[in-house]
Amino acid sequence: MRLMPGTREKSPAFGRALATGLVVCALLATLATLLVPVQLFGESASAATNTVGYEDDGGGTVSTRYGPLSAMDRDFVRKVRLAGLWEMPAGRQAQARGRTAAVRAAGDHLVAGHTELDLRSRQAAQQLGIALPNRPTAEQQGWLGQLGAASDDDFGPLFAQLLRRSHGKVFALVALVRDQTRNSVVRALADRANAVVLDHMTVLEQTGQVDFGTLHSN
Numbered sequence: 001m002r003l004m005p006g007t008r009e010k011s012p013a014f015g016r017a018l019a020t021g022l023v024v025c026a027l028l029a030t031l032a033t034l035l036v037p038v039q040l041f042g043e044s045a046s047a048a049t050n051t052v053g054y055e056d057d058g059g060g061t062v063s064t065r066y067g068p069l070s071a072m073d074r075d076f077v078r079k080v081r082l083a084g085l086w087e088m089p090a091g092r093q094a095q096a097r098g099r100t101a102a103v104r105a106a107g108d109h110l111v112a113g114h115t116e117l118d119l120r121s122r123q124a125a126q127q128l129g130i131a132l133p134n135r136p137t138a139e140q141q142g143w144l145g146q147l148g149a150a151s152d153d154d155f156g157p158l159f160a161q162l163l164r165r166s167h168g169k170v171f172a173l174v175a176l177v178r179d180q181t182r183n184s185v186v187r188a189l190a191d192r193a194n195a196v197v198l199d200h201m202t203v204l205e206q207t208g209q210v211d212f213g214t215l216h217s218n
Contacts, residue, residue: 054173064128067183074130076177076186077121080193081132083170084118086140087163087200093147094159102207103156109203110163113196119216124185160209167201168215 054072061070071192087110125132136144141161150158174197178190204210 016129017144025168051080056175057174064185066127066185069183069186070181072177073183073186074128076173076181077124077128077130077189079170079173080117080121080126080189082137082140083166084114084121085133086144087166088114088118088137089144090147090159090163091154097152097155098159098205099152099156102203103159103209106160106163106200106207109200111199115191117196120189124189127185128183135149135218145154156207157209157211160204160207161211162213164201164204164210165215167197167204171197 055075056071057074059071059074061068063069091107091110091114094103095111096107098107107157122132124130135141143166147155147159147162171194174190174193177186178194181187181190
């Protein structure tokens with residue numbers, strides 16, 4: 001082959017070096033592509049934890065006869081207890097004040113479901129050495145106050161909206177705990193809570209008074 005003026009024939013070694021360089025560049029690009037989703041997934045997982053309201057008590061993970069007990073596990077057991085402390089009274093109000101059969105039925109489900117979950121959460125706390133609250137939070141007391149102050153006409157829609165929003169938030173925590181816990185007592189509580197909370201969400205929606213357009217606005 002005749003070369004053009006001013007050019008030199010490249011050696012076979014140069015060709016091999018060029019090919020090797022291209023392969024290395026391709027491998028690095030592939031590795032970078034794989035690493036980015038991992039990093040993003042890690043950030044998303046952290047954000048999901050914050051979204052569901054998991055509160056770290058600073059106690060770390062401790063060993064129990066039922067498996068490791070994490071801060072998230074303890075927070076979950078406490079939140080099941082807290083849910084019952086205000087949702088059972090709210091359910092009783094619905095039983096007494098509901099203008100429709102659907103609202104009264106939702107009240108029945110809330111009282112029955114949280115009576116059971118409250119017992120289970122107290123049993124779990126005793127087994128695992130978790131201190132439980134005995135009063136609703138200030139925010140929960142505020143919701144009970146709103147329900148108590150509402151007129152009979154306004155009670156049904158307010159009840160459905162407040163309780164459906166609350167159950168939607170705790171449902172996300174239940175799912176996260178059920179997925180990640182390594183403690184058999186906490187897992188059993190999460191299993192039952194999952195079924196009860198889903199039932200409550202369903203009967204609240206069946207009242208026909210849940211405004212889905214504003215459900216996640218607060």
